Amino acid sequence: MSDNPHSEDAQRIAAVGSGDERALEEIYDRYAQRVFSLAVSILKDEALAEDAVQEVFTNVWLKAGSYRREMAAPSTWIMSVAHHKVVDMYRSRRRTTDHTVYPEMDALHRIPDAKMSVERQVERGFDARLVREALLTLPEEQSQPLYLSAWHGYSQSEISKMLGIPLGTVKTRMRLGMQKLKAALEAHVV
DSSP: OOSOHHHHHHHHHHHHHTTOHHHHHHHHHHHHHHHHHHHHHHHOOHHHHHHHHHHHHHHHHHHGGGOOTTTSOHHHHHHHHHHHHHHHHHHHHHHHHTTOOOHHHHHHHTOOOTTSOHHHHHHHHHHHHHHHHHHHTSOHHHHHHHHHHHHHOOOHHHHHHHHTSOHHHHHHHHHHHHHHHHHHHHTTOO
């Protein structure tokens, strides 16, 4: 393989598309932690995040033949597959848990942090939920860079490299996404 990790990963994905299980193991070893971090940050549940990782790499196995290196860097493609699967799981979970909330689980989430007032905790939790929900309404090209910046702390330059798109495109997408987020959240401001 070459000195370029992107080229190596592209070759691995092509091998996965041809049914090479060893190549899938190598891709898993390189990306499983990133996928898990993404899943935990969205799903807020480590057990569900572990399930998500398995489902993401099952999707990678099934969809590797459709990967086109000229369309996206390998890491971008894998994280896009992950993002779609995790958001699907989040939406599915939200639909089912909205109707089956267990009172004792709800009580656990309301236990106050000694360092923060109950009012502030409620406000912070409400704000975070609103932002996450508003973020899910954006087109993926705008939500992905905002998510990577806000939840993972990546700089615009790092996001540009991760997604394999020009820095100016990242800035434009983030600006448009922020405008849409602002509009979506203004309805909740008193």
